[in-house]
Amino acid sequence: MALSTLKPAIDPAFLEKLQDYYAEHKVIPSYSVLATLWGMSAKSWVSEIVKRFEEARYLDWTPDKQLKPGPRFFERRLTDQPVQAGLPNPAISDGYDLITLDDYLVRLPSRTSLVRVKGDSMIDAGIRDGDLIIVEQQPNANIGDIVVAIVDNEFTVKYLDREKTEFVLKPANKAFPVIRPRGGMEIFGVMAGLARRTR
Amino acid sequence: MALSTLKPAIDPAFLEKLQDYYAEHKVIPSYSVLATLWGMSAKSWVSEIVKRFEEARYLDWTPDKQLKPGPRFFERRLTDQPVQAGLPNPAISDGYDLITLDDYLVRLPSRTSLVRVKGDSMIDAGIRDGDLIIVEQQPNANIGDIVVAIVDNEFTVKYLDREKTEFVLKPANKAFPVIRPRGGMEIFGVMAGLARRTR
DNA sequence: TTGAATACAGAACGATTGTTCGGTATCAAG
DNA sequence: CTTGATACCGAACAATCGTTCTGTATTCAA
Secondary structure, eight states: SSSSSSOOOOHHHHHHHHHHHHHSEEEEEEEHHHHHHHHHHHHHHHHHHHHHHTTTTEEEEEETSOOEEEEETTEEEEEEEEEOOOOOOOOOSEEEEEEEEEHHSSSSSGGGGEEEESSSSSGTTOOOOEEEEEEEEOOOOOOOOOOEETTTTEEEEEEEEEETTTTEOOSSSTTTTOBBTTTOOOEEEEEEEEEEOOO | OGGGGGGGOOOHHHHHHHHHHHHHHSOOOOOOHHHHTOOOOHHHHHHHHHHHHTTTTTTEEESOOEEEEEETTOOOOOSSSSSOOOOOOOOOOSOOOOOOHHHHHOOOOEEEEEEEESSTTTTGGGGOTTEEEEEEEEEOOOTTEEEEETTEEEEEEOOOOOOOEEEEEESSSSTSSOOTTTOOOEEEEEEEEEEEEOO
């Protein structure tokens, strides 16, 4: 009871409504719009709530003193265990962590880019047509890495392997041939992750 | 000379500066900030430029008459082809420049959570051990959807199917059995995407 | 060389912004 | 039964917003 209630509580429902609004419009609304969004009628109270979000780093300000999403605004719940509806919580944790997908997938923003996968040549590595590969750009790689290489002026995603003295690109699909680029090849980068949208 | 010059020209440099500002702050600035950003000193001229962007659908308005990114705001040239030489352009893949991966993967923040995949039961659907499933929480789903269900107080990712009158959960891996939950099951949500980190 | 666009600047103005401050209702602790 | 938080409402206000209108410099075709 001593230290716990230092910071005022933030209402997750308010945050969720704002996140949904932002997801739809890609903009943080004004205080009066926030008021209706949150079901209030006083801008002064909105101001108070915003200050709490600001302190919790869900919101932030531009150098021009405009409200903008803060560092934690895009955090998502990572649910470990299903929270049973009926059962009382067995006194443990909340059952989830918070992670930001961008931070999770991109660790070196300046060297990272995305490449869309075409075809099924890497199916056995769990890489499907249309997937987005997160690539860390670098001119060399290790045997066994999944690399994005430039062959015939096109991107190719393949395993990097060596045959005798030459590097080759191996698909993860028996129906596809090994690529033996004549006269060297260029490595664009190494796969660091994958993003897929279904639905 | 007749029909061609109906629409006034839009200056790509202005758009790029605004896109850069947005990428940094995740917000569209006010007209006076835009003026300095664009090197002008008259808001009236900003207003004119904005109207052109609006007509070209690079900008749009919220129902609350606030300026927001338009449908084409995140659009860039269609670069499937690798750009040779000094890697001029990171961060892109296809026609759309993703502002964030989070935005790409999450469409309804308040109903979205992440679940970590355990095991290889969905390998043939390109879902591997350790992957993060983006789940849109909802109590029901359609046959054929990949769902996250709660069985024995644990999350399971499977195809939803029906046998006669009962719902069953089908793995995407012949080595695993079909799950026929006795006495009904609870659906946590439907898979909407996937995030994987390698390396 | 004239005229009509185009690309700005600048002032004026009502509307809207976010802040501040004073007030009220609820509720749990002492 | 007080007291002090907490959760709001409502009014007032200066600052800033975006619009509108008038004016000017440049360009370029006729």
